[in-house]
Amino acid sequence: MSEQIEKVSIIISKGSLDGIYPGLIMANGARAEGIEANLFFTFFGLDAIHKKRHENIKLASVGNPGLHLASWLGGFPGVSSLMTHYMEHHMAELDIPALPEFIEMIADSGTPLYACKASVDLFGMKQGDFIEQVEDIITVGEFYEKAGGGEIIFT
Amino acid sequence: MPEKNITGTTVEVGEDGFFLHPEQWKEEMAPELAREQGIDPVTDRHWQVIRFMRKQYLEKGEGPSVRVLGKTSGVPIKELYQLFPKGPAKTAAKLAGIPKPRGCI
Numbered sequence: 001m002s003e004q005i006e007k008v009s010i011i012i013s014k015g016s017l018d019g020i021y022p023g024l025i026m027a028n029g030a031r032a033e034g035i036e037a038n039l040f041f042t043f044f045g046l047d048a049i050h051k052k053r054h055e056n057i058k059l060a061s062v063g064n065p066g067l068h069l070a071s072w073l074g075g076f077p078g079v080s081s082l083m084t085h086y087m088e089h090h091m092a093e094l095d096i097p098a099l100p101e102f103i104e105m106i107a108d109s110g111t112p113l114y115a116c117k118a119s120v121d122l123f124g125m126k127q128g129d130f131i132e133q134v135e136d137i138i139t140v141g142e143f144y145e146k147a148g149g150g151e152i153i154f155t
Numbered sequence: 156m157p158e159k160n161i162t163g164t165t166v167e168v169g170e171d172g173f174f175l176h177p178e179q180w181k182e183e184m185a186p187e188l189a190r191e192q193g194i195d196p197v198t199d200r201h202w203q204v205i206r207f208m209r210k211q212y213l214e215k216g217e218g219p220s221v222r223v224l225g226k227t228s229g230v231p232i233k234e235l236y237q238l239f240p241k242g243p244a245k246t247a248a249k250l251a252g253i254p255k256p257r258g259c260i
Contacts, residue, residue, distance in 0.1 A: 032221050033242050034241030034246070105232055
């Protein structure tokens, strides 16, 4: 067998449902395989760990060709919510947890969650804005230290 | 396919070490399988998970995911990872003599 992956550090930089889930699935899957994992949230990805926002993450319905929906239609009020609702329903059927539960589960698996300092400063946020599982607000340099000896995945 | 001797019985396992025939498994094999995974001793809490895995497999034809284990085995996710640091569902399936669960979540 080829060399095994021992550790991954995953960056989540987008704030849409379709931007956040893939990174979470990669992190959760890593832990399930016994691989060490870190999660680093930057830019709009911070919404995934924001106390007031993480329960209302929406699917991007504009500029998302994967939805196979006319662009002009995607911008109508309520379309993003409707598509999100549809997607969440479908995910629940497949036993994929809702975002808050998923993040809690990943934290419980021993994956530390970090917020990016530059983005936190940019958006005028503070530690108290984040869910309690967020371990720390760290700089990009600290991120690289924590990622040492492992693979980095950017999403 | 590789064969393996556990507590004096020969069983067939796949390349990845999971049992090919779950019916060849016996409870007394679990401690030896656990030692190979760095788990020693097998505590009551380990047993709770191993037995749950096996029961689910025999009922449903597939072992449960970590999420299902956390919700229904009576052992929460944090503790599951303490008991089985190399991956709860994967390791417990190996000790329970069932195929590796294939869920992505």
